[in-house]
Amino acid sequence: MTTNKEMQARRENSVARGAANITQFYAEKAVNAEVWDVEGKRYIDFAGGIGVLNIGHLHPKVVAAVESQLHKLMHTCFHVMPYEPYIALAEKLNDITPGSHAKKTLLLNTGAEAVENAVKVARAATGRSAVIAFNGAFHGRTMMGMALTGKVVPYKQGFGPFPAEVFHAPYPNAYYGVSAEDSLNAVKNLLKTDVDPGRVAAIIIEPVQGEGGFYQAPTEFMQSLRALCDEHGILMIVDEVQSGFARTGKMFAIEHSGVTPDFICMAKSLAGGMTLSALVGSADLMDVPGPGSIGSTYGGSPMACAAALATIEVIEEEGLLERSNEVGQLITSRFLAMKESGLTCIDHVRATGGMIACELFDEQGNPNPDLAKQLVAKATANGLLLLSCGTFANTIRVLVPLTASNALIEEGLDIMENCLREL
Ligand code: PMP
Secondary structure, three states: OOOHHHHHHHHHHHOOOOOOOOOOOOEEEEEEOEEEEOOOOEEEEOOHHHHOOOOOEOOHHHHHHHHHHHOOOOOOOOOOOOOHHHHHHHHHHHHHOOOOOOEEEEEEOOHHHHHHHHHHHHHHHHOOOEEEEEOOOOOOOOHHHHHHOOOOOOOOOOOOOOOOOEEEEOOOEHHHOEOHHHHHHHHHHHHHHOOOHHHEEEEEEOOEOOOOOOOEOOHHHHHHHHHHHHHHOOEEEEEOOOOOOOOOOOOOHHHHHOOOOOEEEEOHHHHEOEOOEEEEEEHHHHOOOOOOOOOOOOOOOHHHHHHHHHHHHHHHHOOHHHHHHHHHHHHHHHHHHHHHOOOOOEEEEEEEOOEEEEEEEOOOOOEOHHHHHHHHHHHHHOOEEOEEEOOOOOEEEEOOOOOOOHHHHHHHHHHHHHHHHHO
């Protein structure tokens, strides 16, 4: 039998250190919300491949769709010889995204690429260069993705210089004393002190920050930001790479605010585990860049498109929007019960649908990233895949498949609670 230890030794010899691993257990197979390692040990999956598996590992409908497509057509490159699944998915995404206006879609491979292309299209459409993003944001590891990302370590350190014309404002976060008004005033201030509004192509925002700590921007903030964009002819890009596809109890998190953005970036749970991302935007804007100026060799591969169409059907058929809210309630009520039963290190329990988090603090009330790190390691050793995140690295986030049973979720929460008590 291959052991985790042998795998770790091979990994250390062969794979770049920067492409880090949270665990030293090596996955062999998975189904729905459970994973088994190479030694046959089982894990409950509260990480969902970092938000990729809202409908679980190997959903039978996705597997069937990919298998069926695999026997017909694997790759031509859409730009060489187009095919129906790409178009069917574009039609579907144009249909399910907010706003009844005409929309068009570009398919790519990663979240970072969707963000890159949103900025390209926004710049081409406005003839402007600048982009405003938010502190704590994560938008990917490409050059523009890093420039837009609002956290230096580990994402930006040593990799500059980054593309110019990127400005950051504080993200609204009531827990840390940044009100919606403070944040909006900071954006307005940027337009006074740093960049002429007539030079700003776009503002990019995660309606619920992912890597930044699972904080949701208040409705009034999103609406005011939209109004500010409209006032100055600035385009609004929402990055739903982590928050999309039923994670927050809506198909897209922006729907909580009623705001219609100009562009939505999506990836992760879009294709149930296959590699795919998309940029969906107003048709008039999306059509500005000329032929050949945007695209990708692998973007929108036939199998990824088939998987995405199946994923969207599963979300609709299995009522996963409602389920997302149930999962959120189940887990937040357990977090609160843990806190009340003496685990006073837990605070700031919150959820937008099934995008669930709490934060860990030390006895003086300071964020406790060490405890978060220890909890993640101990939970994994005890059979629960768990993730931390946040500007202070003290947030524990849950991205469990929405298809997981209550019993399995409770079992995972028991592991987390026991680990915290032992720590
Ligand atoms: N945007 C957000 C909000 C993300 O959470 C991520 C990935 N964590 C990305 C962009 C980048 O996606 P990818 O790793 O697929 O490039």
